[in-house]
Amino acid sequence: MAEFDLVERYIYAVTKKLPHKARKDIAEELRQLILDMLEQRCGEVVPSEHDIRVVLAELGTPSGLSEKYSSDKHSALIGPPYYRTYKFVLKIVLLAVSGGLLIAFSISALLGEGANLFLSILSYLGSLIHGGIFAFGFVTILFAFFERKGIKLNESDESLSSLPPVPKHDERITRAEPIFGIAFSLVFLVAFLFASPWVIGMLLHNGQFIPLFNQETLLRLWPLTAIVFAASTAKEGFKLHEGRYTSRLAIAMLVLNLISFTAMALLMSREGLINEAFLAACEANFHEAGSFMQLFFRSIQTIMVALMGFAVLLETIDGFIKARRYTKG
């Protein structure tokens, strides 16, 4: 009965990936079917191996048949309703990650850190692969979760009257702007949490680099940096989602900007954030330039908070003005 061993192997290959419950039943049904087909083909004669092969070929490949037996539900990790959004989000995240890393590495290469350009490029590529894989995995798992749980991503309201008007040219937010924004927040995150001792600071004439911040303080306060990053990424993500200036975008921008500004202000006003050696180096190097530069660096924390506040204020006001202008029509 070596020939029928082939039948059993075929049936096993078809059923092994099917749900446990149905496996036995399908196997038995297939076995009878194959026997019926062999009987029709050979009549009373005992089927040869060739006959068996012909019959099994008629049934198709085991994986093909198995696929026909599996129900469509959850057969894909990320199915059709999610796939398009998944691809879109993935593209943006990967663009932002690679762009952000490129900017971060260009800056560090320009600052002369790691004098070997070749090594810099290699390390950029390494980070690119790491970051890319991490981002890819994260987005994929997120969407696989959506698929499993059947979480709706689009607002269900797609009735005709609620369709938004076609945005006019300057009302539209191009995709490049938020992508650049996300890349920039990524640079900020990397620079503050990982690279500040080498990137943010002052290069002395003798080639010594003096960091502006106390790295330990910065690391201890990592949640604040993370909040700034999360809030600004969420803001850019919402811009991307809206694709135009609307009042709810303006409100979201106001809230998220407030959050990132507060976190930034808390971070910057912290005692001991600024490296004492940096201030000392300032005193030593700028005494000719007069008191202005010294004053500047003495109050650098206040200045940074003020600058950030100004930028955030401008953006928020701009958002409201544009929303008002364009929603009036």
Place this chain on the structure above:
Amino acid sequence: MEEILSGLLLELRRGSIVLAVLSQLEKPVYGYYLVNLLSKSGVPVEVNTLYPLLRRLEGQGVLESKWETSGSKPRKYYALTQMGSQVYFSLKKNWLALVKSIELLMEGTDNG
């Protein structure tokens, strides 16, 4: 052109296979018998299409099945459920109306 035609034909047949299957299941029938029956009636259905289809229809509650072990071979017999009969009845009515309308539409076309 051959390729396009066979693709379109496949699509056209796909939906009608269900109707052909349901039409023969007022009395319990086993899968391979149905394959031969449909093939003789001019609606050949691949075995590897019909068997999964029967199972899917059973899962939807259109068909019910029973293993018959009294014969020489154990066989799984499928038949319409009460709900399945109603589904078949509706499908049949729709099909007949569709055929009539399409015939009307195609009347007087050049190649007809």
